[in-house]
Amino acid sequence: MPQPTLTAALQNCRRDWDGAIADFDRALQFDPKLAQAYDNRGDPKTETGDFDGAIADFNRALQLNPKYAKAYDNRGLAKLSRGDLDGAMADFNRALQFDPKLAPAYEARGVVKEQKGELDGAIADCNRAIELNPKLAGAYRNRGMAKAYKGDTDNAIADFNRALQLNPKLAPAYAGHGSANFLARQRCRATGVFANCRNEIRHIPACSSGLFVRA
Numbered sequence: 001m002p003q004p005t006l007t008a009a010l011q012n013c014r015r016d017w018d019g020a021i022a023d024f025d026r027a028l029q030f031d032p033k034l035a036q037a038y039d040n041r042g043d044p045k046t047e048t049g050d051f052d053g054a055i056a057d058f059n060r061a062l063q064l065n066p067k068y069a070k071a072y073d074n075r076g077l078a079k080l081s082r083g084d085l086d087g088a089m090a091d092f093n094r095a096l097q098f099d100p101k102l103a104p105a106y107e108a109r110g111v112v113k114e115q116k117g118e119l120d121g122a123i124a125d126c127n128r129a130i131e132l133n134p135k136l137a138g139a140y141r142n143r144g145m146a147k148a149y150k151g152d153t154d155n156a157i158a159d160f161n162r163a164l165q166l167n168p169k170l171a172p173a174y175a176g177h178g179s180a181n182f183l184a185r186q187r188c189r190a191t192g193v194f195a196n197c198r199n200e201i202r203h204i205p206a207c208s209s210g211l212f213v214r215a
Contacts, residue, residue, distance in 0.1 A: 017044035035064035039071040046078045054078040069099035077108055088112050103132035107139040114146050122146040137167035 024041035027034060042057035058075035061068055076091030092109035095102055110125035126143035129136055144159030163170055 017048050020044045033064055035061040035068055035071070038064070039068065039074060042071075042074055042078065046074070046081060049081075051078045051082040067098050069095045069097075069102055069105070072098070073102060073105045073108065076105070080108060080112060085112050085115055101132055103129045103136055103139070106132070107136055107142060110139070110142050110146070114142065114149070119146045119150050135166055137163045137170050140166065141170060 021041055021044050024037050027037040028041070031037070038057045038061035042054040042061070045051075045054035045057065055075055055078050058071050058078065061071040062075070065071070072091045072095035076088040076095065079091060080088035089109065089112045092105045092112065095105040096109070099105070106125045106129035110122040110129065113119070113122035113125060123143055123146045126139045126146070129139040130143070133139070140159045140163035144156040144163065147153075147156035147159060
């Protein structure tokens, strides 16, 4: 019989969130002090919009292992998804304190900085994420959004194209690509046009369940 944690991980990959949660529940019946199982169970809860439940699981994982970088990263995602930018930033910083090479944490922290209007910082974090993992599609997408907000539409489009090469199903990259193309076509018009377009881009959702989706 497969181990519950392995079965749950496979369920996670297939996006069977309810099945994954049930299997992690079973794993925790065998070992209630398994920090990884709490952390992993929090992932599908975040994906299904149960942010409070996810954060409770990540909290428990961190109680069991206070240096668990991935759990800080995942808790930051849940906080980001429900709009707690300061809490998310603190968790991503903490994750990177324990694991300075955790590329997804740089990617996600870049999203927080983008949401806060710190566009140069967002681009720097996405650059670092890409240095660590050149196939991280979401980092290209997020860097493209920050570049689009700065008016660097040509390079934004290049980033969206790269994101879509790596993950053709990354819907937010299509949305960002279309908006950046629109901005590029309008650059010869009055500056007020750009302001309106920039506002339009800011209302593109990153995912259906919250502000951010990891690709």
